[in-house]
Amino acid sequence: MLHVQNCETAKEIWDKLNTIYEQKSDVSLHILQQRFFEEKYNGSEDVSSFIAKIEAIVTQVRKAKGEIAENMIVTKIISSLGENFRHFVSAWDSVPIEKRTLSELTARLIIEEQRNKMYQESGSSSSTAFKTDTKTRKCFICGKVGHYKKDCKAKKVGNSYKSENIPFCKQCKKRGHTKEKFWFNKDKKQENINNKQNAFVMSACGLASKSINNEWFLDSGASEHMCSTVDNFNK
Structure with a gap:
């Protein structure tokens, strides 16, 4: 025991060991507190897993004789949320203070996460339907299928469109068809x-x-x- 080899009495040994392990405990508590404040929600995990991770760190802090109040835990979770929860954070500010508990926050966040996933799936379906629709839609400028008028690559000259590949009607002075097909x-x-x-x-x-x-x-x-x-x- 290198730490106590110079001690002459049992009391000196006890005091030395007590000092060493108290310092070690203080360092561990400091590391745990640092982990608590640095932990962030990355969006790849579900929100319930993130909250469970925060609660596990809090439990370790308390075992190391540290203390983190519940309102501090709630603030930590709210401040760690990403952009997808910005509307939720604004709504949470309107919740009465006495109802801003960890259990209430957890329940609301799980519901909000499910709602976000539903909107993302709906948006993905709409995007796929739009892409499919453009494959069958005909451009009013060039007469070709696969894009809309606003996305047409025909060169605009003044108030008209000019392109060698776009048919021009001499009857109505518009592109997209010939005079015979007017x-x-x-x-x-x-x-x-x-x-x-x-x-x-x-x-x-x-x-x-x-x-x-x-x-x-x-x-x-x-x-x-x-x-x-x-x-x-x-x-």
């Missing part, structure tokens, strides 16, 4: 086709009408004869 021209083209068909039918009917003006339909077994012109009959 909806107005499509309707006019169909209207012209319908008019031509109607004109052909009317013309055919007129020719047929003229060709039978002087024709008779005779039947030897009929009691009466027919003709398209009434003037051909004598009263």
Whole structure:
């Protein structure tokens, strides 16, 4: 025992050992207190595990004859939370002081953590749906599928867009389609086709009408004869 080899009496040995172990205990308490104040919530673990870690350090501090009040533990946990809990921290400030207990804080933090996870999963689903939607949406500028008008890479010159790969309509002066595919021209083209068909039918009917003006339909077994012109009959 190097620490007591120079002691001459039992009392000197006892006092020496007592001093050494008291100093060791003080150092241990200081280290534990330092761990308590330096511990941070990193976000990778759930909040209940972080609180359990803080409580374990507090237990060790108390075994080393140190003391940490409950309100200090609550303050430590609140100050260690990350950005995801900033709204929770603001709401906690409005809780009455007599209700700001460790058990109340733990229960509320677990609920808040579950709510945050739910929002993150919902946001991830919405983002996936948006990406899927852009794969089928057509750009109103270039007419291509896969992006929106605001994300189009066509060069904007003044109030119009210019790109060699983007079709330009000479009818409406917009990009994304040609003159032949412009909806107005499509309707006019169909209207012209319908008019031509109607004109052909009317013309055919007129020719047929003229060709039978002087024709008779005779039947030897009929009691009466027919003709398209009434003037051909004598009263």
